[in-house]
Amino acid sequence: MIFRWLRRKLIRRAPFPPAWRILLHRNMRFWSGLTADEQARIEDEIRFFIAERHWEGCGGLTLTEEMKVIIAAQACRLLLGRPGERYANVTTILVYPSGYFTGPQPTPVLGGPSTRVVPGGGTPVLGQAHDRGPVILSWRHTLEGALMDEDGENLVLHEFAHKLDMANGVVDGTPAMDSAEQAREWHEVMTSARDRLAHDPRYGLGAPLRIYALTNPAEFFAVATEVFFERPQDMDEWDPDLYRVLARWYRQDPKARMAALGDEPE
Numbered sequence: 183m184i185f186r187w188l189r190r191k192l193i194r195r196a197p198f199p200p201a202w203r204i205l206l207h208r209n210m211r212f213w214s215g216l217t218a219d220e221q222a223r224i225e226d227e228i229r230f231f232i233a234e235r236h237w238e239g240c241g242g243l244t245l246t247e248e249m250k251v252i253i254a255a256q257a258c259r260l261l262l263g264r265p266g267e268r269y270a271n272v273t274t275i276l277v278y279p280s281g282y283f284t285g286p287q288p289t290p291v292l293g294g295p296s297t298r299v300v301p302g303g304g305t306p307v308l309g310q311a312h313d314r315g316p317v318i319l320s321w322r323h324t325l326e327g328a329l330m331d332e333d334g335e336n337l338v339l340h341e342f343a344h345k346l347d348m349a350n351g352v353v354d355g356t357p358a359m360d361s362a363e364q365a366r367e368w369h370e371v372m373t374s375a376r377d378r379l380a381h382d383p384r385y386g387l388g389a390p391l392r393i394y395a396l397t398n399p400a401e402f403f404a405v406a407t408e409v410f411f412e413r414p415q416d417m418d419e420w421d422p423d424l425y426r427v428l429a430r431w432y433r434q435d436p437k438a439r440m441a442a443l444g445d446e447p448e
Protein backbone atom coordinates (compact mmCIF):
# COMPACT_ATOMS: atom_id res chain seq x y z
CA MET A 183 0.00 0.00 0.00
CA ILE A 184 2.82 2.37 0.98
CA PHE A 185 4.67 1.23 -2.11
CA ARG A 186 1.72 2.05 -4.33
CA TRP A 187 1.23 5.42 -2.64
CA LEU A 188 4.90 6.26 -3.19
CA ARG A 189 4.82 5.08 -6.78
CA ARG A 190 1.76 7.22 -7.52
CA LYS A 191 3.44 10.19 -5.92
CA LEU A 192 6.52 9.73 -8.10
CA ILE A 193 4.41 9.24 -11.21
CA ARG A 194 2.51 12.45 -10.48
CA ARG A 195 5.70 14.37 -9.99
CA ALA A 196 7.06 13.51 -13.45
CA PRO A 197 5.56 15.37 -16.43
CA PHE A 198 3.19 13.43 -18.65
CA PRO A 199 5.25 12.31 -21.67
CA PRO A 200 4.58 14.85 -24.47
CA ALA A 201 4.68 12.05 -27.07
CA TRP A 202 1.79 10.33 -25.28
CA ARG A 203 -0.21 13.55 -25.26
CA ILE A 204 0.26 13.93 -29.02
CA LEU A 205 -0.73 10.30 -29.47
CA LEU A 206 -3.95 10.85 -27.53
CA HIS A 207 -4.78 14.11 -29.31
CA ARG A 208 -4.26 12.58 -32.73
CA ASN A 209 -5.99 9.29 -32.20
CA MET A 210 -8.83 9.90 -29.77
CA ARG A 211 -11.36 12.57 -30.56
CA PHE A 212 -12.98 12.44 -27.12
CA TRP A 213 -9.73 13.81 -25.74
CA SER A 214 -10.37 17.27 -27.22
CA GLY A 215 -13.79 17.38 -25.58
CA LEU A 216 -12.31 17.11 -22.08
CA THR A 217 -11.65 20.18 -19.96
CA ALA A 218 -8.05 20.98 -19.01
CA ASP A 219 -8.76 19.70 -15.52
CA GLU A 220 -10.19 16.42 -16.84
CA GLN A 221 -7.21 15.96 -19.15
CA ALA A 222 -4.82 16.48 -16.25
CA ARG A 223 -6.74 13.95 -14.13
CA ILE A 224 -6.95 11.30 -16.84
CA GLU A 225 -3.24 11.73 -17.59
CA ASP A 226 -2.49 10.73 -13.99
CA GLU A 227 -4.96 7.86 -14.16
CA ILE A 228 -3.46 6.55 -17.41
CA ARG A 229 -0.01 6.42 -15.84
CA PHE A 230 -1.27 4.71 -12.67
CA PHE A 231 -3.27 2.28 -14.78
CA ILE A 232 -0.26 1.32 -16.89
CA ALA A 233 2.15 1.04 -13.95
CA GLU A 234 -0.15 -1.03 -11.75
CA ARG A 235 -1.06 -3.82 -14.16
CA HIS A 236 0.62 -6.83 -15.62
CA TRP A 237 0.64 -6.50 -19.42
CA GLU A 238 1.34 -9.21 -21.92
CA GLY A 239 1.41 -9.37 -25.69
CA CYS A 240 0.06 -12.71 -26.92
CA GLY A 241 -0.07 -14.53 -30.25
CA GLY A 242 3.20 -12.94 -31.38
CA LEU A 243 2.21 -9.35 -30.54
CA THR A 244 4.96 -7.06 -29.25
CA LEU A 245 3.14 -4.80 -26.84
CA THR A 246 4.42 -1.20 -26.94
CA GLU A 247 3.99 1.70 -24.53
CA GLU A 248 1.83 3.45 -27.14
CA MET A 249 -0.57 0.50 -27.24
CA LYS A 250 -0.84 0.56 -23.46
CA VAL A 251 -1.62 4.30 -23.55
CA ILE A 252 -4.45 3.80 -26.08
CA ILE A 253 -5.94 0.99 -23.98
CA ALA A 254 -5.50 2.80 -20.66
CA ALA A 255 -7.03 6.04 -21.98
CA GLN A 256 -10.21 4.27 -23.03
CA ALA A 257 -10.50 2.30 -19.79
CA CYS A 258 -9.90 5.42 -17.68
CA ARG A 259 -12.43 7.39 -19.74
CA LEU A 260 -15.20 5.34 -18.13
CA LEU A 261 -14.13 6.42 -14.65
CA LEU A 262 -13.62 10.14 -15.27
CA GLY A 263 -16.71 10.97 -13.22
CA ARG A 264 -15.92 8.48 -10.48
CA PRO A 265 -12.48 9.46 -9.22
CA GLY A 266 -11.13 7.06 -6.65
CA GLU A 267 -12.46 4.00 -8.50
CA ARG A 268 -9.56 2.35 -10.24
CA TYR A 269 -10.40 -1.14 -11.48
CA ALA A 270 -9.12 -2.94 -8.39
CA ASN A 271 -10.33 -6.14 -10.07
CA VAL A 272 -8.14 -5.71 -13.15
CA THR A 273 -4.64 -7.03 -12.57
CA THR A 274 -3.70 -8.47 -15.95
CA ILE A 275 -4.28 -7.33 -19.52
CA LEU A 276 -3.51 -9.67 -22.40
CA VAL A 277 -3.41 -8.29 -25.94
CA TYR A 278 -3.60 -10.34 -29.13
CA PRO A 279 -2.85 -8.92 -32.60
CA SER A 280 -6.43 -9.51 -33.73
CA GLY A 281 -9.39 -11.74 -32.89
CA TYR A 282 -8.49 -15.05 -31.29
CA PHE A 283 -10.00 -18.38 -30.38
CA THR A 284 -11.09 -19.53 -26.98
CA GLY A 285 -10.32 -23.21 -27.14
CA PRO A 286 -8.91 -25.21 -30.03
CA GLN A 287 -8.44 -23.27 -33.26
CA PRO A 288 -9.61 -24.46 -36.66
CA THR A 289 -6.74 -26.14 -38.47
CA PRO A 290 -6.28 -25.88 -42.22
CA VAL A 291 -5.47 -29.24 -43.73
CA LEU A 292 -3.56 -28.58 -46.92
CA GLY A 293 -3.79 -30.99 -49.76
CA GLY A 294 -4.62 -29.64 -53.21
CA PRO A 295 -8.29 -29.74 -54.07
CA SER A 296 -9.13 -31.33 -50.75
CA THR A 297 -7.77 -28.35 -48.76
CA ARG A 298 -10.20 -27.74 -45.96
CA VAL A 299 -10.43 -26.34 -42.49
CA VAL A 300 -11.11 -28.68 -39.62
CA PRO A 301 -13.22 -26.89 -36.99
CA GLY A 302 -11.39 -26.83 -33.69
CA GLY A 303 -14.39 -26.43 -31.40
CA GLY A 304 -13.13 -23.04 -30.13
CA THR A 305 -15.09 -19.79 -30.40
CA PRO A 306 -13.65 -16.78 -32.24
CA VAL A 307 -13.74 -13.65 -30.03
CA LEU A 308 -12.39 -10.09 -30.08
CA GLY A 309 -12.05 -9.68 -26.35
CA GLN A 310 -13.10 -10.97 -22.96
CA ALA A 311 -13.31 -9.80 -19.39
CA HIS A 312 -12.94 -12.70 -16.99
CA ASP A 313 -14.50 -12.42 -13.57
CA ARG A 314 -11.52 -12.53 -11.17
CA GLY A 315 -9.29 -12.92 -14.23
CA PRO A 316 -7.64 -10.95 -17.00
CA VAL A 317 -9.05 -8.59 -19.60
CA ILE A 318 -8.17 -9.91 -23.05
CA LEU A 319 -8.22 -7.63 -26.09
CA SER A 320 -7.63 -7.79 -29.82
CA TRP A 321 -5.27 -4.93 -30.63
CA ARG A 322 -6.77 -4.42 -34.09
CA HIS A 323 -10.25 -3.95 -32.67
CA THR A 324 -8.95 -1.87 -29.78
CA LEU A 325 -7.43 0.56 -32.27
CA GLU A 326 -10.53 0.58 -34.47
CA GLY A 327 -12.61 1.41 -31.41
CA ALA A 328 -10.31 4.31 -30.57
CA LEU A 329 -10.20 5.75 -34.09
CA MET A 330 -13.85 5.28 -34.98
CA ASP A 331 -15.37 6.68 -31.84
CA GLU A 332 -18.80 7.62 -33.14
CA ASP A 333 -20.06 4.26 -34.39
CA GLY A 334 -21.24 3.03 -31.00
CA GLU A 335 -18.88 0.05 -30.99
CA ASN A 336 -15.84 0.03 -28.75
CA LEU A 337 -14.18 -3.14 -27.54
CA VAL A 338 -12.26 -1.56 -24.65
CA LEU A 339 -15.27 0.31 -23.28
CA HIS A 340 -17.26 -2.93 -23.55
CA GLU A 341 -14.80 -5.15 -21.69
CA PHE A 342 -14.09 -2.61 -18.96
CA ALA A 343 -17.81 -2.02 -18.45
CA HIS A 344 -17.96 -5.76 -17.68
CA LYS A 345 -15.21 -5.25 -15.10
CA LEU A 346 -17.19 -2.41 -13.48
CA ASP A 347 -20.21 -4.69 -13.40
CA MET A 348 -18.14 -7.51 -11.82
CA ALA A 349 -16.63 -5.29 -9.13
CA ASN A 350 -19.57 -5.82 -6.75
CA GLY A 351 -19.23 -9.59 -7.02
CA VAL A 352 -22.22 -10.27 -9.28
CA VAL A 353 -22.15 -10.23 -13.08
CA ASP A 354 -25.68 -9.05 -13.72
CA GLY A 355 -25.44 -5.78 -15.62
CA THR A 356 -25.78 -3.75 -12.43
CA PRO A 357 -22.60 -2.23 -11.02
CA ALA A 358 -22.53 -1.11 -7.39
CA MET A 359 -25.21 1.53 -6.86
CA ASP A 360 -24.92 4.60 -4.66
CA SER A 361 -28.35 4.16 -3.07
CA ALA A 362 -31.34 1.83 -2.96
CA GLU A 363 -33.34 4.44 -4.83
CA GLN A 364 -30.77 4.52 -7.63
CA ALA A 365 -30.80 0.71 -7.78
CA ARG A 366 -34.57 0.70 -8.11
CA GLU A 367 -34.52 3.25 -10.90
CA TRP A 368 -31.68 1.39 -12.66
CA HIS A 369 -33.53 -1.90 -12.60
CA GLU A 370 -36.74 -0.34 -13.88
CA VAL A 371 -35.09 1.58 -16.72
CA MET A 372 -32.78 -1.24 -17.82
CA THR A 373 -35.67 -3.72 -17.91
CA SER A 374 -37.81 -1.42 -20.02
CA ALA A 375 -34.87 -0.54 -22.32
CA ARG A 376 -34.21 -4.24 -22.99
CA ASP A 377 -37.89 -4.66 -23.75
CA ARG A 378 -37.81 -1.62 -26.03
CA LEU A 379 -34.86 -3.06 -27.98
CA ALA A 380 -36.53 -6.44 -28.34
CA HIS A 381 -39.61 -4.77 -29.81
CA ASP A 382 -37.90 -2.03 -31.80
CA PRO A 383 -39.09 -2.29 -35.42
CA ARG A 384 -35.46 -1.60 -36.39
CA TYR A 385 -34.38 -4.66 -34.32
CA GLY A 386 -30.99 -5.64 -35.62
CA LEU A 387 -31.13 -3.04 -38.40
CA GLY A 388 -30.52 0.45 -37.17
CA ALA A 389 -31.57 0.53 -33.51
CA PRO A 390 -28.75 2.29 -31.66
CA LEU A 391 -27.94 -0.79 -29.57
CA ARG A 392 -26.90 -3.89 -31.47
CA ILE A 393 -28.94 -6.98 -30.77
CA TYR A 394 -26.06 -8.69 -29.02
CA ALA A 395 -27.15 -6.52 -26.07
CA LEU A 396 -30.10 -8.87 -25.58
CA THR A 397 -27.81 -11.84 -24.81
CA ASN A 398 -28.23 -11.12 -21.08
CA PRO A 399 -28.37 -8.09 -18.73
CA ALA A 400 -24.55 -8.01 -18.38
CA GLU A 401 -24.12 -7.71 -22.14
CA PHE A 402 -26.86 -5.10 -22.25
CA PHE A 403 -24.94 -2.90 -19.82
CA ALA A 404 -21.66 -3.38 -21.74
CA VAL A 405 -23.21 -2.59 -25.14
CA ALA A 406 -25.23 0.32 -23.71
CA THR A 407 -21.98 1.74 -22.30
CA GLU A 408 -20.41 1.73 -25.78
CA VAL A 409 -23.39 3.59 -27.23
CA PHE A 410 -23.69 5.97 -24.27
CA PHE A 411 -20.14 7.22 -24.84
CA GLU A 412 -19.96 7.06 -28.63
CA ARG A 413 -23.51 7.90 -29.78
CA PRO A 414 -24.97 9.76 -26.80
CA GLN A 415 -27.33 11.84 -28.91
CA ASP A 416 -28.81 8.75 -30.56
CA MET A 417 -29.22 7.01 -27.23
CA ASP A 418 -30.89 10.02 -25.68
CA GLU A 419 -33.36 10.22 -28.57
CA TRP A 420 -34.01 6.48 -28.49
CA ASP A 421 -34.48 6.18 -24.73
CA PRO A 422 -33.89 9.32 -22.65
CA ASP A 423 -34.37 7.36 -19.41
CA LEU A 424 -31.58 4.96 -20.35
CA TYR A 425 -29.31 7.89 -21.14
CA ARG A 426 -30.21 9.53 -17.84
CA VAL A 427 -29.51 6.52 -15.59
CA LEU A 428 -26.19 5.86 -17.31
CA ALA A 429 -25.24 9.54 -17.01
CA ARG A 430 -26.14 9.35 -13.34
CA TRP A 431 -24.04 6.27 -12.70
CA TYR A 432 -21.02 7.30 -14.77
CA ARG A 433 -21.45 10.91 -13.58
CA GLN A 434 -20.66 12.04 -17.09
CA ASP A 435 -22.61 13.72 -19.88
CA PRO A 436 -21.02 12.67 -23.20
CA LYS A 437 -23.77 14.49 -25.11
CA ALA A 438 -22.69 17.83 -23.65
CA ARG A 439 -19.07 16.96 -24.35
CA MET A 440 -19.80 16.26 -27.99
CA ALA A 441 -21.74 19.49 -28.25
CA ALA A 442 -18.69 21.27 -26.84
CA LEU A 443 -16.66 19.72 -29.65
CA GLY A 444 -19.02 21.45 -32.05
CA ASP A 445 -20.43 18.23 -33.41
CA GLU A 446 -23.69 18.14 -35.26
CA PRO A 447 -25.46 14.93 -34.32
CA GLU A 448 -25.59 12.60 -37.30
Ligand SMILES: [Zn+2]
Nearest residue numbers: 340344401404
Ligand atom coordinates in the same frame (compact mmCIF):
# COMPACT_ATOMS: atom_id res chain seq x y z
ZN1 LIG B 1 -19.54 -8.69 -23.44
